[in-house]
Amino acid sequence: MVVERLPLYLRAISNLTKQGREVISSQDLGAELHTTPAQIRKDLSYFGRFGKQGRGYHAGRLLEELRHILQLDRTWNVTLVGVGRLGKAIISYPGFAPQGFRIVAAFDADSRQVGQLVGGLTVQPMSELERAVREKDVSIAIVAVPATQAQAVIQDLVKLGIRAILNYAPVTPRVPDSVRVKAIDPVLTLQSITYYLRPDGASLAGEEEQDERTPV
Amino acid sequence: MVVERLPLYLRAISNLTKQGREVISSQDLGAELHTTPAQIRKDLSYFGRFGKQGRGYHAGRLLEELRHILQLDRTWNVTLVGVGRLGKAIISYPGFAPQGFRIVAAFDADSRQVGQLVGGLTVQPMSELERAVREKDVSIAIVAVPATQAQAVIQDLVKLGIRAILNYAPVTPRVPDSVRVKAIDPVLTLQSITYYLRPDGASLAGEEEQDERTPV
DNA sequence: CACTGTGAATTGGTTCACAGCC
DNA sequence: GGCTGTGAACCAATTCACAGTG
Numbered sequence: 001m002v003v004e005r006l007p008l009y010l011r012a013i014s015n016l017t018k019q020g021r022e023v024i025s026s027q028d029l030g031a032e033l034h035t036t037p038a039q040i041r042k043d044l045s046y047f048g049r050f051g052k053q054g055r056g057y058h059a060g061r062l063l064e065e066l067r068h069i070l071q072l073d074r075t076w077n078v079t080l081v082g083v084g085r086l087g088k089a090i091i092s093y094p095g096f097a098p099q100g101f102r103i104v105a106a107f108d109a110d111s112r113q114v115g116q117l118v119g120g121l122t123v124q125p126m127s128e129l130e131r132a133v134r135e136k137d138v139s140i141a142i143v144a145v146p147a148t149q150a151q152a153v154i155q156d157l158v159k160l161g162i163r164a165i166l167n168y169a170p171v172t173p174r175v176p177d178s179v180r181v182k183a184i185d186p187v188l189t190l191q192s193i194t195y196y197l198r199p200d201g202a203s204l205a206g207e208e209e210q211d212e213r214t215p216v
Numbered sequence: 217m218v219v220e221r222l223p224l225y226l227r228a229i230s231n232l233t234k235q236g237r238e239v240i241s242s243q244d245l246g247a248e249l250h251t252t253p254a255q256i257r258k259d260l261s262y263f264g265r266f267g268k269q270g271r272g273y274h275a276g277r278l279l280e281e282l283r284h285i286l287q288l289d290r291t292w293n294v295t296l297v298g299v300g301r302l303g304k305a306i307i308s309y310p311g312f313a314p315q316g317f318r319i320v321a322a323f324d325a326d327s328r329q330v331g332q333l334v335g336g337l338t339v340q341p342m343s344e345l346e347r348a349v350r351e352k353d354v355s356i357a358i359v360a361v362p363a364t365q366a367q368a369v370i371q372d373l374v375k376l377g378i379r380a381i382l383n384y385a386p387v388t389p390r391v392p393d394s395v396r397v398k399a400i401d402p403v404l405t406l407q408s409i410t411y412y413l414r415p416d417g418a419s420l421a422g423e424e425e426q427d428e429r430t431p432v
Numbered sequence: 433c434a435c436t437g438t439g440a441a442t443t444g445g446t447t448c449a450c451a452g453c454c
Numbered sequence: 455g456g457c458t459g460t461g462a463a464c465c466a467a468t469t470c471a472c473a474g475t476g
Contacts, residue, residue, distance in 0.1 A: 003411045003412075004408045006411070007404045007408050008388065011386065011388075011404070032388070033388050070408065070411050071410045071411060071414070072407060078406075085305060085309070086305065089304075090402075093301070095386070099403050101403070101406050139413055140410075164406075164412070164413055166405060172227075172249050172250070174250060180409050180412050180413075182408075184400060184405065186358075186400055187311050187315050187317070188223045188227070189382060189400065190317055190356065190380075191222075191226065191288060192219050192220045192222065192223050193380045193382070193396050193398055194287045194356075195287060196379075197356075
């Protein structure tokens with residue numbers, strides 16, 4: 001839970017830095033992300049003492065500390081499995097690389113996709129997956145295959161030693177505890193959002209806090 | 217929190233139903249989603265008494281109840297703002313319609329996009345947004361614009377009476393409490409996942425439970 | 433004097449365990 | 455006998471409030 005918020009802090013600090021801020025307080029960060037300053041101080045204090053009483057946090061220092069904690073002070077090679085419409089959009093998404101996530105190989109079980117050039121990568125057959133994971137030091141996989149294939153693909157990935165999966169398929173796969181799976185499913189997200197769209201402000205059960213959960 | 221899990225239950229029940237199951241227990245659902253049966257019973261009991269002691273839950277009945285609770289027993293008109301690469305992928309994604317989410321209009325501030333036909337929709341200029349929201353009874357918007365424009369676009373949407381936003385832009389927008397925002401940001405997701413990818417099983421701070429957060 | 437870091441208090445969420453019913 | 459529904463017990467997360475410090 002705390003860890004899920006750190007990237008948000010990272011982003012906010014980065015924004016404030018771009019606006020020229022050198023020193024920022026938990027107050028500032030709270031305003032940017034609309035959370036409470038106490039929450040932010042508690043979260044940060046969980047990992048160390050990064051601030052100066054009476055002043056606040058040095059933006060550059062805090063940025064580096066957080067990047068280090070999250071292991072974002074290196075690049076990560078990522079493999080993509082499933083190069084359908086969604087997979088193609090993912091490969092072409094320009095937001096990963098600047099944050100140190102490089103998609104270094106793409107695979108598809110459909111032979112019609114194999115060989116195709118997508119976003120600078122040649123789509124490879126699944127049989128090449130093992131070699132790529134081994135040779136390119138890949139520990140993160142993005143799964144964008146149809147639901148029916150997802151569990152099998154994920155099982156393969158786990159067998160090859162993948163330790164983290166970003167799962168776009170609408171399934172809840174079974175994986176060993178040592179593997180982290182994060183799901184991105186806009187339909188699921190919309191399906192919970194509608195709960196709150198009642199005519200007035202009526203609620204069926206006890207009211208909940210606004211959440212704005214970090215993704216998918 | 218509970219509400220975020222209901223769509224997952226919905227999906228699991230739907231799967232089990234397709235496999236021919238008529239009656240399902242919290243045990244079954246727990247196995248499918250790997251959560252504890254107790255969690256599932258508690259969650260469901262929060263909204264009513266849907267099961268039969270000694271038997272379990274009637275799948276069809278439970279499905280309908282959950283769909284009703286989440287207001288998924290109707291269709292929802294959705295508008296999309298931002299028809300760049302990401303927006304185009306969203307429009308073309310075939311997963312929304314079967315679940316009752318219909319993208320009924322698409323907008324872009326870039327005049328080069330306007331007029332284009334994407335996934336059966338003609339991209340409209342932002343000036344038409346107000347009319348569309350009013351005439352088509354839209355209460356959900358999907359935002360897929362660049363970060364720089366996101367806050368302004370979301371402010372407009374709120375002003376037009378939009379009550380829920382699925383936000384793909386990498387910003388944490390400020391909205392009134394009455395508006396629900398859910399973010400989908402794969403980069404943020406990857407940035408927290410790397411925390412756990414330490415060489416051995418080492419951890420910087422207290423170990424956390426696996427989460428597999430529902431999306432984004 | 434402003435702001436952090438943090439124990440203590442509180443709130444919320446999950447798990448336990450069992451009474452009640454089919 | 456099997457399984458739900460639910461108080462009670464437990465555990466986790468957030469908020470409070472203030473001592474300590476630059």
